[in-house]
Amino acid sequence: AAGVIQSPRHLIKEKRETATLKCYPIPRHDTVYWYQQGPGQDPQFLISFYEKMQSDKGSIPDRFSAQQFSDYHSELNMSSLELGDSALYFCASSLAFVGSGELFFGEGSRLTVL
Amino acid sequence: AQSVTQPDIHITVSEGASLELRCNYSYGATPYLFWYVQSPGQGLQLLLKYFSGDTLVQGIKGFEAEFKRSQSSFNLRKPSVHWSDAAEYFCAVLHNFGNEKLTFGTGTRLTIIP
Numbered sequence: 001a002a003g004v005i006q007s008p009r010h011l012i013k014e015k016r017e018t019a020t021l022k023c024y025p026i027p028r029h030d031t032v033y034w035y036q037q038g039p040g041q042d043p044q045f046l047i048s049f050y051e052k053m054q055s056d057k058g059s060i061p062d063r064f065s066a067q068q069f070s071d072y073h074s075e076l077n078m079s080s081l082e083l084g085d086s087a088l089y090f091c092a093s094s095l096a097f098v099g100s101g102e103l104f105f106g107e108g109s110r111l112t113v114l
Numbered sequence: 115a116q117s118v119t120q121p122d123i124h125i126t127v128s129e130g131a132s133l134e135l136r137c138n139y140s141y142g143a144t145p146y147l148f149w150y151v152q153s154p155g156q157g158l159q160l161l162l163k164y165f166s167g168d169t170l171v172q173g174i175k176g177f178e179a180e181f182k183r184s185q186s187s188f189n190l191r192k193p194s195v196h197w198s199d200a201a202e203y204f205c206a207v208l209h210n211f212g213n214e215k216l217t218f219g220t221g222t223r224l225t226i227i228p
Contacts, residue, residue: 039205042218042219042220044206045217048215056215090157090158092158102163103216104158104160105157105158105159106157107156107157108157110155
């Protein structure tokens with residue numbers, strides 16, 4: 001079965017550079033979530049989209065932005081990167097309002113900022 | 115706000131021994147609770163979930179969890195662990211259906227010794 005696809009899997013950037021992470025949800029899923037997991041930390045919710053509209057926002061820095069496109073894939077843009085942005089970024093998808101409550105996670109994109 | 119607490123940061127058990135990982139929740143109504151497992155460098159895999167009904171929930175890989183309202187707990191158990199169970203385990207609570215934003219506990223790292 002198709003899963004959530006994230007790219008790139010690994011990314012190395014310098015401070016103050018920009019990075020873009022991509023997420024391709026499970027086909028027919030209409031909701032995408034982004035989570036950030038720092039080293040040794042639990043995943044923290046950043047932002048979510050339902051039907052291409054932002055549905056919820058968590059602890060996402062102003063330097064970060066995200067959107068969901070017409071094909072339901074999502075991109076997380078991170079600018080003016082800081083060392084503290086080094087983390088594993090997860091994308092998850094779900095089909096809203098079906099009552100399953102289950103998020104399907106991708107394998108994550110590991111960002112290292114030098 | 116809903117939250118979950120995992121009191122044990124790190125647990126070590128012998129292969130073949132039984133396992134119990136603790137999770138306590140804070141929520142006024144009936145919570146929607148999940149256990150996820152994360153192997154090193156990997157994504158989050160759903161082990162099991164509780165929404166309502168039978169308080170003993172069976173999951174994948176031989177895991178089960180019991181919802182105890184009186185103790186505000188949702189502990190994960192396995193009668194006999196295997197070396198492949200070594201991983202990080204996260205308890206999580208769902209905020210509401212339709213916007214499946216999860217709040218994770220801080221995780222419990224499980225080490226298996228021969």
